[in-house]
Amino acid sequence: MQLEIKNISKKYGSNKFGLKEYSINISSGILGLLGPNGAGKSTLIKIISSISKPTAGNIFLDGVDIVKNPNSIRKVLGYLPQDFGVYPNLNAYEFLEYIGAMKGIGGKGLRQRIEQLLEGVNLIDVAKNKLGTYSGGMKQRIGIVQVLLNDPKILIFDEPTVGLDPEERLRFRDLLSDLASDRIVILSSHIVSDIESIADEVAIMKKGELIIKDSQENIINLATGKVFETTMDKIALSQFKTNYNVVSSYRLQNEFRVRYIAEKPAENSQLMTATLEDAYIYATKK
Amino acid sequence: MLQLKNSIKGNFLQYVRSYSFLITIAASIYVAFSFVPSESANYSTMRYGDFVGAYNSSWIGFVTAIMSSVFLSLFGFFLINGSLKKDIDTRIGQIVGATRISNAAYIFTKIWSNFIILLVILSMVLIVSIGLFFLYGKGFDFNILDFIQPYLFIAIPSLLLIVSLSIILEIFFPKKVFVQYGIFLLVFFFTLFSSSETENNNVTDLFGIQQPLKLVEQQIIQQYPKSDTKLTIGLVSGGRDTYKVVEIKTPSFSKQYLLYRLFWMFALLVLVYIASFFFHRFNLKEKQRIVEDKTTTNTSTNASFDIKKTTESITKTTKLTPLIRTELTVFLRKNPKWVWFLTVCGMAMMGILHLDIAHGIILPIAWFLQIAVWSDIATKDKAYRTHYFVNSSYKPVQRLFVSRIIAGVILALTIALPLLLRLLFALDFIAFANVILGALFIVLLAIFLGVITKGKKLFEILFFFLVYSNLNKISITDYFGSTHNTLNHTGLMLIFVTILFFMSYFLKKRNYE
The missing domain is CATH 3.40.50.300 (P-loop containing nucleotide triphosphate hydrolases)
Structure with missing residues (x-):
């Protein structure tokens, strides 16, 4: 069919x-x-x-x-x-x-x-x-x-x-x-x-x-190699959101763990395995 | 205050921008024309014994104001009733219930917006009646006060009362439309009949017509002492050529009369305010939940979605019978039991009473009891949100749409069965055919109006108007042949029914495909 x-x-x-x-x-x-x-x-x-x-x-x-x-x-x-x-x-x-x-x-x-x-x-x-x-x-x-x-x-x-x-x-x-x-x-x-x-x-x-x-x-694969995570405080997060394509963030006591998509990572970031959600955000927000 | 103004404006605009409002305006213009019959018309709207007024501005202003007070109240009720229900159906009510707006403020926004809608219609009637003066009132001077005064003192307060009454009924009987209609009709006819009594009884004169009518009657008695001046009001058969024409002046409204009008407006607005304390604020789900808990037991285990056991294969069929059967089941469950009880009583009476009464009075009333069933026959899919199922079904117009027409006609013919059998035994085949065509007509009218307005209000109002005129023997509105027993009428109805069918069919086909 x-x-x-x-x-x-x-x-x-x-x-x-x-x-x-x-x-x-x-x-x-x-x-x-x-x-x-x-x-x-x-x-x-x-x-x-x-x-x-x-x-x-x-x-x-x-x-x-x-x-x-x-x-x-x-x-x-x-x-x-x-x-x-x-x-x-x-x-x-x-x-x-x-x-x-x-x-x-x-x-x-x-x-x-x-x-x-x-x-x-x-x-x-x-x-x-x-x-x-x-x-x-x-x-x-x-x-x-x-x-x-x-x-x-x-x-x-x-x-x-x-x-x-x-x-x-x-x-x-x-x-x-x-x-x-x-x-x-x-x-x-x-x-x-x-x-x-x-x-x-x-x-x-x-x-x-x-x-x-x-x-x-x-x-x-579109998002592979472009998904990173980093940790920052609340004030920095607001600024970060204006510069990066943030997928999600969650609170870790006094800080935030932030998952984002970028061609070049920010300082102190870790490369993560991309998911469909990452690829979706990457495709629709780029 | 600004918020309330915006709410009233929103309610009003929502109605005014609907297609049905245009149709309502067109219907109002037609109704206004009907209030002042032409010299050649075969009916009258108001007469005292054998007397009718000459078409001067006093009489036209007076008659149209009285007719508006009574009949715009009657049809206006059906037009604006349901404004709270609309917020329930669209679920806007749940949002309203969660806002800061007080019960009284919300209820009064509904009152004022509905009142404005009726005022717009009344204005149309006023404009048309002035136009009719220039058309019919040759040789008489035009005086604008002859129009303004009766509209201001008689008609406008009546509309406010009707709007208030409608909201009060909606507050106390939120899901019982039939009860709302029933109570309203009781109040309406009680008021109307008590207004026609000879004794002055301003207390029950909601429409404010008793005293002005008496004053006009006195003018006639002064001119023609000892004449019969019994008032007949409504759409009454018999044209102006059979009556004596008298010149009437606008009655002067006494202070006492104006105080009574003010009293009634104030009293009902106070009642609305008190009723607002009992307003459900759209918290109607809880009552339904209680039923749910009782009935939907044993559902704690969730769905396995294991359909491997579904071995039964399907058989293709294009039969209409399952669709017709279900439509009839939906019809049957739509009306409360007491409506069916009255319908069965009507059927029994059609089998016993004189044929003229069975055909001319009982049949239209028995059919009218099915108003809730037929009014949403073309629009219920939208109302129940099943339209996606319907629109993606196999050949929806040829099968579903046609089966709905058949089911509707089966219901109408079943109700008329005792009468049909009697007509058959009496070998009155023309009357027999006319009743069948009447059944087809009323169902197709419901469908056609539903398709073009996408709502049920217009059909409800028109159906009510038809029944009212049928009971008053206005021959032009006789769709089931009680006053016409000629082949010409049968042929005309056949053409009319065929046109209605094809127009509805092609409009629906365009919607579906």
């Missing part, structure tokens, strides 16, 4: 671009989408999900233009939006059957599939309760079940781990890894560690444009 995005642009008003001549090829595996707020991640996801139409450009799914024929991707799509809701007066079975019908699936096996998926997310005991009584984390799990309902070939997750506890996050990552063997999984998240642990490839976006798309290893 191959998703080719060719010169996609999304224009708002006369001058503002949500996406600008964006091109990317996505094949089976997990693609992690990273970028600061306003980078165009959600715009890209909405366009791929056929919710929004691009102002220009084409998207081909195995050669079929989904901009012209959106139903071709809708048949094989599983999409978890960042901010979704549910019908509060329906229970989990009713809601998921409804979503199933919307996705064009049904038959006698649907109920059983819903049951099996609800067991997988540990909601089977409360499946007959109205969704209006569910907590945020439980609703998120319902969202994940609806993604998997039609056995999709393309899965798009926008901030999927919101509401999940740390243990669930780990298990969810395992689930994504299992699914990605023969499917396209696009994962957008602000949490770099969510992507770092599982993405086969990472695409970093900024101001509606693709800065880089490559394997994690190659992206991390």
Whole structure:
């Protein structure tokens, strides 16, 4: 399965671009989408999900233009939006059957599939309760079940781990890894560690444009040899931040341990092993 | 003070910049026109027995002010009601709740911004009524005070009272819209009927119409002693050609009357202030949590996300029946039980009462009870934030959108079933077809207005207006054929319904694809 995005642009008003001549090829595996707020991640996801139409450009799914024929991707799509809701007066079975019908699936096996998926997310005991009584984390799990309902070939997750506890996050990552063997999984998240642990490839976006798309290893190589740590007091830290690209800092009794990116290190600095987060900061702030 | 001014301005601008405001203004202009019927119109809005006023500035100013006081209050309530709910739905309320603004200050910003919205609409009515004087009032002198006085003393205080009442109801029944509507309608009709009584009863005269109406009646009695001067107010069938035309002067408003108007405004504003102490400050989640704790037991263990056991394969289908079934379930659970009880009572009455009453009175009321179900039929996805699921679903317009129309019509026809069966047995096929077309019309109207305004308010107001005119036998608004039993009407409705369907369908298709 191959998703080719060719010169996609999304224009708002006369001058503002949500996406600008964006091109990317996505094949089976997990693609992690990273970028600061306003980078165009959600715009890209909405366009791929056929919710929004691009102002220009084409998207081909195995050669079929989904901009012209959106139903071709809708048949094989599983999409978890960042901010979704549910019908509060329906229970989990009713809601998921409804979503199933919307996705064009049904038959006698649907109920059983819903049951099996609800067991997988540990909601089977409360499946007959109205969704209006569910907590945020439980609703998120319902969202994940609806993604998997039609056995999709393309899965798009926008901030999927919101509401999940740390243990669930780990298990969810395992689930994504299992699914990605023969499917396209696009994962957008602000949490770099969510992507770092599982993405086969990472695409970093900024101001509606693709800065880089490559394997994690190659992206991390961008920052290799440029990540340092040093220690300083609070007053020096303020000055330091204006001169260097600081990734993080944390307090050590009366001083601060500062991690930063630079071509040439400051005095008394130690070279560190670069991570995806370092590479992301390096790519988006340079 | 500046903060409050900015809040009022923000609330007002938020409404004024919405598309629905433009439609509301257009509707207000139309309503203002309807307050002063042309010489050839087949209805009147205010008459005393067989008397109506000549179209001088006194009569036009008086009638439009009275009609605004009563009917702008009625429709205005539905227009501005829900301003607190909007802050709940958009979650802005949670931010407001965490700010320093006091309950009273917040509530009064809502009061004033809603009041300004109604004032803008009233101004439109005033401008149109002045325009109508120049159109109809040939041969009479124009006197601006004939317009200003009744609007200032009758209509404006009424609007403030309605705004206050709406907020009080929202404070005490934050999630029970039906209860708010029910109490308001009780207060409204009680006030209206007590205003029409012969005895002076200023205490219950919220709309401030009783004394001015009496003074005008006395003018008619002076000119035509011992005549029948029974007041009829509203949209009443029968044109001006059937009435005697008398010249009316603007009534002089007594000090006592003005004091009563001031008293009512002051009393309700004090009530608002007292009610603000009971304002929930958007702390509504706690009550919901209690339910949650009771119902969502046994969820302490978190999700394994192990779906290896999911062996069941999926079957592709394009059937509409699961979608229609779920839509009907959503409809069924949307209304409280007492609404369904009343609906069933209405259905029973349609099976027993005289056909004219069943068709002309019970059917529109029974359908009106479904206002909450139909009003958000096209917009609920946005309201519940399920629109992403819908927009990325398989053939959403051909399947989901059509299934919603079918579900809506099934509900309307089920309610009308006893009447339909009786019409069938009576071999009245035209009336039978008209009821079916009426069901299609009301559902498609809800969808069309929902699609173009992206909200439900306009449909709610229009539906209320339709029911009101249907009960008053205004034939032009008869969409279900209770006063028209001709093939022409059936054909016209068929064309109308078809246009509504295709316009809604293509607008929705453009949205989805």
